[in-house]
Amino acid sequence: MNQQSPRLPDSPMIDLQGVTKEFLKPSGEVHTVLRNINLRVAKGEFCSIVGPTGCGKSTTLSLIAGFEAPSLGKVQIKGEKLEGINSRASCVFQTENAFPWKTVIDNVSLGLRLNGTSKNxxxxxxxxxxxxxxxxxxxGHYPHQLSGGMRKRVALAQCLITQPEILLMDESFSALDVHTRHLMENELLKIWEETSASVFFITHDLEEAIALSDRVIVLTAGPAATIKGDYRINLERPRNVAEIRFDKQFAELHEQIWNDLRDEVMVSYASANNA
Structure with missing residues (x-):
């Protein structure tokens, strides 16, 4: 098996240093979502994050995107403290982000046109x-004329056409059927391997995380979630996400990571039942 890709440099593209995120509830009580998160993602690295529902995965993505600022600690992008929206990043969410009144080519070209590129x-x-x-x-098709998988392809093209240094993906394929999902996962890997983008990928599917990633991060149950595990996925690339699941090393990694994740899921489940 190949070891970790040699293209990953020492200096991180994404660097969360002692990050804590708090929100104020309507009652006035402070709710801590994340506590003391230290996480580095290298240039060109594919990093997935898993954890129980409500543990702060999407909040972590929002901090990297610049949609939210940390309450404590700091977020650095390529060695510089992030202030405001992260201009080096593009996001692909679970929900559709194409304008329904625009054609595929209009939607895909929009980012470039907003940046001043001529229409031609x-x-x-x-x-x-x-x-x-x-x-x-x-x-020339409109979004409603496309299947769910095709609309996800539009979303990928929309983001990647601007050549982002960071691709942020939040449950991007979760609404797709399993066959279309595997096709999209393979398509994502194929395109990613042609770029030097760092990927931060949120998923509830541990198999998906292992099949796609260089690393899998496990968060503890909330509130005040923190990093419980950081696993290196040394599976050979290029990968077929459907076939790699039958690899013996894949099964071993899945068992190891699931042992960490299962405990946190059970904590989250018990907490929800006692609420």
Whole structure:
């Protein structure tokens, strides 16, 4: 088996240092979502984060995106403290992000056009990305004319056309059927391997996390969630996400990580029942 990819440098693309995030409840009580999170993600690294529902996975992504600021600690992107929205990052969420009144090529080219690229140049680049995600011939279609998997391909092209250094994905494939999901996971890996983007991927599916990632991070149950485990996934690349699940090392990793994750899921479940 191949060891960790040599392309990953020592300096992190994403660096969370002692990050704590608190919110004020309507009652005036302080609710701590995350506590003392220390996490580095290297350039070109694919990092997934798993944990019980409500443990702060999406909050962590929001801190990296710059949608939220930490209550304590700091977020650094490429060695610089993050202030405001992270201009180096693009996001793919579970919900659709294409404008329903715009065609595929209009949606995919929008980011470039908003950045000042001419319509002709933006369309030319959009056609390249539309073909790259397997949607050649659908440039003039509207989102409602596409399947769920095809709309996810549009979302990937929308984000990647701007060549982000960081790709943030929050349960991006969870609404898809299992076969379409595997196709999209393989498509994501194929495109990612052609770029140097760092990926921060949220999922509830531990198998998906292992199949895609260089690392899997396990968060404890909330409140005040922190990092419980940080696992290196030394599975050979390139990978087929459906086939890699039958690898003996995959099964061993799954058992090891699930032992950590299961305990936190049970804590979360007991807490919810006692609420």
């Amino acid at each position: 140049d933006a369309f030319q680049e959009a056609r390249r990305w539309i073909e790259k995600v397997g949607l050649k011939g659908f440039e």
